[in-house]
Amino acid sequence: MSVPDDDQPTLYAEPGSSWWPVLWGPAFAAACVLFEVAFGGPVHWYLWALLAVGLGGLTAIWVNARRQICSVLLTSTELRQGRETLAVQRIAGVDEVGVSIGAPVLGGGWAVPKRFTGMTLRLDDGSTVIAWARDADALRSALRALVEERVEEEHGERERGERST
Structure with missing residues (x-):
């Protein structure tokens, strides 16, 4: 890898x-x-x-x-699934919405690869995509932690900005 x-x-x-x-x-x-x-x-x-x-x-x-x-790599800045890379800052939610019909699968395939489990990601523009992993629970919890951390940082920045004005 x-x-x-x-x-x-x-x-x-x-x-x-x-x-x-x-x-x-x-x-x-x-x-x-x-x-x-x-x-x-x-x-x-x-x-x-x-x-x-x-x-x-x-x-x-x-x-x-x-x-x-079929490789999956998650860092604090990007999620790479197969040949496709998605910036983590674009992810607004994990499994919070249902899958829209025709939602694209990350990695460039038509469907989630065999023996992998899919999960829905809501992006910052409101669209949904399907991410996948063999251990979907571990990827899901890592993604949720990143999204929650980013939301807390943004919320803290807003509060600091409101106090300074």
Whole structure:
């Protein structure tokens, strides 16, 4: 997972996928080699090596794509979901409104990715978007804390401004 440019502390992160599935192809090829050795037949070393490299390479491409498309990163200034970034200051509320039909899903997809849970975000312009995470409760609580902190800061600034006039 990449580090945000402004080096803000990470409040919530999901990588999208781990790298262990890359081992599936080589593990399958190794099991097949052991099977051939155990039963005394000819061992097709080159075939199994080619299969291990091929399946491992294809799986690495798949894992890399999942890590780009399904990653979630929340800092104090931005929420990044997949390839889309949303400034936290634009978020006015978390799960306070129902989802409007046709509300866009953050990350650029048509729907919330499989095995992820969606949540509604109300933006400062009144529109709604759908954010998502595997651990939606953790992301929801982190977002709520940021929104409440910002609202308290704005409220405090208004009070200080009213006192000075």
